[in-house]
Amino acid sequence: MRRAEKEKEEEGSEMISDREGGKEILLQGNEAIARGALEAxxxxCAGYPGNPSSEIIENLAKASQRLPIYVEWSVNEKVALEAATAASFAGCRAMACMKQNGVNVTSDFLTNLSLSGTKGGLVLVSCDDPGGISSTNEEDARWFARLACIPLLEPATPREALEMTRWAFVLSEAIENIVLLRSVSRLSHTRSNVLIRGLPEFDVKARFDPDIPFHTFPVVDKDRARHEKLNRAAHDFETSVFNSYDGPENPELLIISSGCAWSYARESVEILRLEERVGLLKMGTTWPLPQELLKRHLRQCDQILFVEEIDAFLExxxxxxxxxxGEETGTKVFMGRSSGHIPLCGELSPSILLQVLGEHFDQAWEQDRFQAHVNSLMPEDLPPRAFGFCPGCPHRGSYYAIKTALAWDNRDGFVSGDIGCYSLGLFPTGFNQVKSVHAMGSGLGLASGYGKLDLFGFDQPVITVCGDSTFFHAGLPGLINAKFNRADILLLILDNSATAMTGFQPHPGIDTTAMGQPTDPVDLESLCRSLGMPVEVADPYDINESARTIYGLLKQEGPRVLVMRRKCALVQGREGGFPYRMRVDPDACAGEECGCNRYCTRIFRCPGLIWNTLSKKAEIDSVICVGCGICADICPQGAIERTVVEEE
Amino acid sequence: MAMALNIIITGVGGQGNVLASQIIGRAAVNRGYNVTIGETFGLSQRGGPVMSHIRLSENKTCGPLIPPNMAHMVVGLEPLETLRVLKEFGNSETVFIANARPIYPLNVIAGDVEYPDLEWIRDVLDQSAGRLYWLDATDTAVELGGPIMLNMILLGALCSLSPFPLDTGDIETVLTAFLPDSKLPANIKALAMGAELIHRYEN
Structure with a gap:
C-alpha cells in the first residue's frame, strides 16, 4: 500500500521525464531548464545545491529513475563542472548547475576549459540571486562569460528557459566550447505554462579519442581560437529567435532588456499606455553582442534605457x-545604472519600472491615492519578520552551548562562521555568536589564520563552525592548513546529516547518492582523526553537556574537532517527529516577577515558546512547537516541562 | 478577464503556501489559462515571509511579479503578512481572505516589538479593501487534523467566491492526480470546510 502511494506522488512530480511531449504543462523555471536538457x-548532469539553482539537479535526479542519464550532487561546483566536462570530452552532452557563488568556485577550471574547448555539448547554468534573497551576495555571474570568452544566454520566461537550454547544447557543439546560461531567482522560481516536446533516444556512446587531447597550449593560439569561436556565436546570434523587438519604428525611448526584468518593462509600458512611444528590444543572447542587430535598433532612437538584473552588463x-x-549609430543618451535612472543595487520590479518610466514621460501612477489612504490608517512601519532557526533546530542548541562556554571562558572569544542555515548565528536567533560569514569553507581558513596570531599578542579563543556538507565542499583544505602550519583551531562541525539550507540534498557524509543509489558515506570523525587531531562528539540537544565539552576544548591547544551531531529538525519531523510534549507550568513560571526578565522568550527565541501578554507568563504555542525538549533546560525556575508522548 | 487575474497567497514558511499556489496553477492550466506563478521564498524554512503571485490570463503570458496595487484577490495565511500585502499590492477593490491566527515573529516573541492588535489589523483591511473575509481557519484546520490543513481550507474558500474562474471540482481533480489516496478525503473535506466558512461569514 505504501509503495503504491509513493509511486503516485512521484508520478505527479515527474512530468519532466515524459517521453512523448507535445503538450503544455506547468513548469518552474528550473524544471524547464532540466526539461530542456533532457530534450537535448x-x-x-552534475551540480552542487544552492538556492535558487537546486531544483534543476533535483528534478534531473528524479528523471534518472526513468531515463538512462547520470546525475550527481558533486562535492563542490568545480568538481561538478570538471565531472560534466569529462562527459563532454568523451562526446556526451553534459550540464553543470549552480548558483552564482558556485561559478566563482569553478572559475579556475572554467577560464582554462574555454581555451581547450569541448566536444559533446556542454552547458554551465548559473542561477543568480538579485537582492541576495537567499545568498551572501548579489553577484552577477554574467561577467564570467566575458572573462572566459564564452557565449551567454539569458532566458526571460520558463518557456524560453526550456527552448534556450535545448539550443545551448547545439551551440556548444557548433563552436566546440562551453556555453553559459544565466537564470535569476525570479525566473528559476517562477512557474508557467511550458510546451514540452518529445525526448530523444539517449543512445549516446561515450568514448575519448586519444588523438584529440584537450589542453591550453600554445596559450596564445588557443586564445585566438577561443575568440574565433566567440565570433561564430556572434554570427548565429544575429538571427536568433531569442532576440526580438516590439514597438514603433521610431520610438521616443528604446529599452534594451534581458531576462525576466524584460517582463517588468513590458508590463509597465502597457500599464502606462506607452506602446506607441516606447520600443522594447528583448535580448536573449547577451554575449557576444549581435552587433548588426544592435546597430539597426540603435539607429531608431537616441534615448536608450537599459533594464537588466544586477550589474550594468548589457549597458x-x-x-x-x-x-x-558611433559614426553609424549616432550620439546617444544612455539611461541605466550608471546614470542613476535604475537603482544601482538590489532586485528590479514592476514598481521600479513604473516609477522610472512614469518620471521619464511625466505620468503619475494612479495608485498613489490608495497608498496614501492606507498610510493614513497605518502610520507606523509593521514589525519585520526576522529569520530564525526552525522550532527544534539543533543549531539553536549548538549556539546556546557555544554562548554558554564562551561566557564561562571569559576571554572575549568569538565564532568564525560559514555558509548554511547556521549562518543565522550572526543574528539573535543564534545569539549573535557568529562574527564573520563569507564563502563556503572560509570560516576554517580564517580560523587557521587567527590560530597563528599569538605571535602578535592575540589571546582570544576562536571557534569555527561548519556544516557537514560545507566541510566536504571547501572546509577540508582550511583544516589541513591549520594542521600543517600548527595553528590553534577549534572546529565545530554542525552535523545535521543534510544540506538543510537548500532542501536536504545528499552529500558525501550520506549513504545515498542523488540518484538514490546506496553508497559508503565518508566518516567525518575518521577523516579528521586521520589528520592526527582529537575528535569528540556532542549532542546539541543536551545544551549543558555540550557547553561543558566546548569549554573543556577551549582550554586545549592545536587543531581539535567537535562534531555536534543531531538530525535537522525538518528531517526528523518527516521521519516520525519528536518524543516530547512541552508545557510551561503556570504555577512554576514566576512571570514578570521572576527576575529573569523573560529569559526564555527574550533570549532563547524559539518560535514555539511564546510570551502570553495577558497572563504575563511564558507558554508553549502548540501549533508551532515540535517537541524537541531543549528549552526545558533553560528556565531558572524549571517551569518548562517535557513529558514523553505515549504511542497512541 | 481584462489583462490578467492577479492573486496573492501570503504567509510564513511552513504554511503550505507554495503547494497551494501550485495546485491553483495546475487547475488553471487544465482549464486552458496562461498561468504565471512567482514564488518568493528565500529562507522560507527559517520562519521568513513567503508570498506567491499567481496570474491567470486568457491570452498572454504575464511576468512573475504583480505590479503594485494590482492584486484582485489576496489569500492571507497569517494576519500580519496579509496586512503587509495591503499597501503594496492591494487596492480599493481587492478581495481579502484572511486567516485570523497569528504566527508571532521572533522579534515579537523576544519582546523587541509588539504584534499589532488583531482587531486593528482587521479594521485596516476592512476600511481599505473591497471585501474582507476574516476567518478563524486555523481552528478549523486543527479540528480537521492539524494546522497543515490551513492552505486547503483557504483554497476552498477562494474557489467558493464569485466570480472566480476555478471551482473546488477543478482543485479536486488536481489533488486526485498527485496526492496519495489516503490523504485525499481529508483534503477534499478541507476544501468543503473553506467554502463553508465563507458561506457562514456572508450570512
Missing part, C-alpha cells in the same frame, strides 16, 4: 560598442 538528450557592453560604432 543530455547524458551527464556597459552596448556603450562600449557604441563608442566603436
Amino acid at each position: 538528450g543530455v547524458a551527464f 556597459d557592453n552596448v556603450k562600449a560598442f557604441c563608442a566603436d560604432a
Whole structure:
C-alpha cells in the first residue's frame, strides 16, 4: 500500500521525464531548464545545491529513475563542472548547475576549459540571486562569460528557459566550447505554462579519442581560437529567435532588456499606455553582442534605457560598442545604472519600472491615492519578520552551548562562521555568536589564520563552525592548513546529516547518492582523526553537556574537532517527529516577577515558546512547537516541562 | 478577464503556501489559462515571509511579479503578512481572505516589538479593501487534523467566491492526480470546510 502511494506522488512530480511531449504543462523555471536538457538528450548532469539553482539537479535526479542519464550532487561546483566536462570530452552532452557563488568556485577550471574547448555539448547554468534573497551576495555571474570568452544566454520566461537550454547544447557543439546560461531567482522560481516536446533516444556512446587531447597550449593560439569561436556565436546570434523587438519604428525611448526584468518593462509600458512611444528590444543572447542587430535598433532612437538584473552588463557592453560604432549609430543618451535612472543595487520590479518610466514621460501612477489612504490608517512601519532557526533546530542548541562556554571562558572569544542555515548565528536567533560569514569553507581558513596570531599578542579563543556538507565542499583544505602550519583551531562541525539550507540534498557524509543509489558515506570523525587531531562528539540537544565539552576544548591547544551531531529538525519531523510534549507550568513560571526578565522568550527565541501578554507568563504555542525538549533546560525556575508522548 | 487575474497567497514558511499556489496553477492550466506563478521564498524554512503571485490570463503570458496595487484577490495565511500585502499590492477593490491566527515573529516573541492588535489589523483591511473575509481557519484546520490543513481550507474558500474562474471540482481533480489516496478525503473535506466558512461569514 505504501509503495503504491509513493509511486503516485512521484508520478505527479515527474512530468519532466515524459517521453512523448507535445503538450503544455506547468513548469518552474528550473524544471524547464532540466526539461530542456533532457530534450537535448543530455547524458551527464552534475551540480552542487544552492538556492535558487537546486531544483534543476533535483528534478534531473528524479528523471534518472526513468531515463538512462547520470546525475550527481558533486562535492563542490568545480568538481561538478570538471565531472560534466569529462562527459563532454568523451562526446556526451553534459550540464553543470549552480548558483552564482558556485561559478566563482569553478572559475579556475572554467577560464582554462574555454581555451581547450569541448566536444559533446556542454552547458554551465548559473542561477543568480538579485537582492541576495537567499545568498551572501548579489553577484552577477554574467561577467564570467566575458572573462572566459564564452557565449551567454539569458532566458526571460520558463518557456524560453526550456527552448534556450535545448539550443545551448547545439551551440556548444557548433563552436566546440562551453556555453553559459544565466537564470535569476525570479525566473528559476517562477512557474508557467511550458510546451514540452518529445525526448530523444539517449543512445549516446561515450568514448575519448586519444588523438584529440584537450589542453591550453600554445596559450596564445588557443586564445585566438577561443575568440574565433566567440565570433561564430556572434554570427548565429544575429538571427536568433531569442532576440526580438516590439514597438514603433521610431520610438521616443528604446529599452534594451534581458531576462525576466524584460517582463517588468513590458508590463509597465502597457500599464502606462506607452506602446506607441516606447520600443522594447528583448535580448536573449547577451554575449557576444549581435552587433548588426544592435546597430539597426540603435539607429531608431537616441534615448536608450537599459533594464537588466544586477550589474550594468548589457549597458556597459552596448556603450562600449557604441563608442566603436558611433559614426553609424549616432550620439546617444544612455539611461541605466550608471546614470542613476535604475537603482544601482538590489532586485528590479514592476514598481521600479513604473516609477522610472512614469518620471521619464511625466505620468503619475494612479495608485498613489490608495497608498496614501492606507498610510493614513497605518502610520507606523509593521514589525519585520526576522529569520530564525526552525522550532527544534539543533543549531539553536549548538549556539546556546557555544554562548554558554564562551561566557564561562571569559576571554572575549568569538565564532568564525560559514555558509548554511547556521549562518543565522550572526543574528539573535543564534545569539549573535557568529562574527564573520563569507564563502563556503572560509570560516576554517580564517580560523587557521587567527590560530597563528599569538605571535602578535592575540589571546582570544576562536571557534569555527561548519556544516557537514560545507566541510566536504571547501572546509577540508582550511583544516589541513591549520594542521600543517600548527595553528590553534577549534572546529565545530554542525552535523545535521543534510544540506538543510537548500532542501536536504545528499552529500558525501550520506549513504545515498542523488540518484538514490546506496553508497559508503565518508566518516567525518575518521577523516579528521586521520589528520592526527582529537575528535569528540556532542549532542546539541543536551545544551549543558555540550557547553561543558566546548569549554573543556577551549582550554586545549592545536587543531581539535567537535562534531555536534543531531538530525535537522525538518528531517526528523518527516521521519516520525519528536518524543516530547512541552508545557510551561503556570504555577512554576514566576512571570514578570521572576527576575529573569523573560529569559526564555527574550533570549532563547524559539518560535514555539511564546510570551502570553495577558497572563504575563511564558507558554508553549502548540501549533508551532515540535517537541524537541531543549528549552526545558533553560528556565531558572524549571517551569518548562517535557513529558514523553505515549504511542497512541 | 481584462489583462490578467492577479492573486496573492501570503504567509510564513511552513504554511503550505507554495503547494497551494501550485495546485491553483495546475487547475488553471487544465482549464486552458496562461498561468504565471512567482514564488518568493528565500529562507522560507527559517520562519521568513513567503508570498506567491499567481496570474491567470486568457491570452498572454504575464511576468512573475504583480505590479503594485494590482492584486484582485489576496489569500492571507497569517494576519500580519496579509496586512503587509495591503499597501503594496492591494487596492480599493481587492478581495481579502484572511486567516485570523497569528504566527508571532521572533522579534515579537523576544519582546523587541509588539504584534499589532488583531482587531486593528482587521479594521485596516476592512476600511481599505473591497471585501474582507476574516476567518478563524486555523481552528478549523486543527479540528480537521492539524494546522497543515490551513492552505486547503483557504483554497476552498477562494474557489467558493464569485466570480472566480476555478471551482473546488477543478482543485479536486488536481489533488486526485498527485496526492496519495489516503490523504485525499481529508483534503477534499478541507476544501468543503473553506467554502463553508465563507458561506457562514456572508450570512
